[in-house]
Amino acid sequence: MLKYTLDYTCTPAANPTTIFQVLAGSAVYVHITGIDLSLRGASPATAPVPFDWVVQSTAGTMTSQTPVRQDRGLTKTISSTCTVNATVEPGGNTPTIWVCSLHQQATLYWRPVFPIRLEPSERVGLRYRSSTYVEVAFTIYLEE
Amino acid sequence: MKFYVTETKTPTSNPQTLIQVLAPTNTRVRILGAEIGLRGSTPATTPIAFDWVIQTSAGTSTAITGQKRDRGCDESIRATILTDFSAEPTGTTQVVTFSMHQQAMYPWRPRIPILVKGGERVGLRYRSATYVETVLTLYVEE
Numbered sequence: 462m463l464k465y466t467l468d469y470t471c472t473p474a475a476n477p478t479t480i481f482q483v484l485a486g487s488a489v490y491v492h493i494t495g496i497d498l499s500l501r502g503a504s505p506a507t508a509p510v511p512f513d514w515v516v517q518s519t520a521g522t523m524t525s526q527t528p529v530r531q532d533r534g535l536t537k538t539i540s541s542t543c544t545v546n547a548t549v550e551p552g553g554n555t556p557t558i559w560v561c562s563l564h565q566q567a568t569l570y571w572r573p574v575f576p577i578r579l580e581p582s583e584r585v586g587l588r589y590r591s592s593t594y595v596e597v598a599f600t601i602y603l604e605e
Numbered sequence: 606m607k608f609y610v611t612e613t614k615t616p617t618s619n620p621q622t623l624i625q626v627l628a629p630t631n632t633r634v635r636i637l638g639a640e641i642g643l644r645g646s647t648p649a650t651t652p653i654a655f656d657w658v659i660q661t662s663a664g665t666s667t668a669i670t671g672q673k674r675d676r677g678c679d680e681s682i683r684a685t686i687l688t689d690f691s692a693e694p695t696g697t698t699q700v701v702t703f704s705m706h707q708q709a710m711y712p713w714r715p716r717i718p719i720l721v722k723g724g725e726r727v728g729l730r731y732r733s734a735t736y737v738e739t740v741l742t743l744y745v746e747e
Contacts, residue, residue: 506646508644508645508738509642509644509645509708557672559742560640561640561641561740562642562643562710562738563642564709571640573744574638574714575637583676
């Protein structure tokens, strides 16, 4: 089991925006075991921002981001692919696996009861679904 | 089998069942936890109460499909998930109760999962006359 994290900070500019997508390697299952996600808004009375995890079928146009292995002494290579901050949204977006919302000045320490599990070669994306655009800083915890 | 159930709903009456889990005959279902987010915009309003109750009917509702954690598994979810209630189910025996600020997000992790015995119904009710959008995910196992 290879554990790794991916950190990123962005400000979405469209609703929805996939802020993170992971594509599982062709011969591995990937587990998303948690997120730390902070919003840096300045309007306390605005409705919280909804997020969802969805299964996606294409890559869209996103930026590659290299995750960091927990055990950097290992030589094994991470076989999944992580991308962030879509400028063209990925396709599919069904089924929806998980939904929630977060106040724009709050932090979410999400430790799911059971992880989101990707089949080999499957894509799952985390979408920001609001037209109130605030900075999002997140860390995703993964295993394969 | 482990599965997720998601729902986004703005209640229109008090109380209103947001979601009901009906365990299949001879199979027990456990509700392991949830994430509940509220999307209000009035910080000074009194928090919203929720309860999990044992229910005895379906009310008037719509069935939705849970999402298996293992999407490669060829078995089907047997529990029935009902939502979009326009008439409330009967039954008011409370199992769990809590309240939330209308802009909060609550990762609910019960110390003891809610056990739904075969053929039994358990529902999550929103209990406030302040109606804000509720965004929730349940973690369920059968």
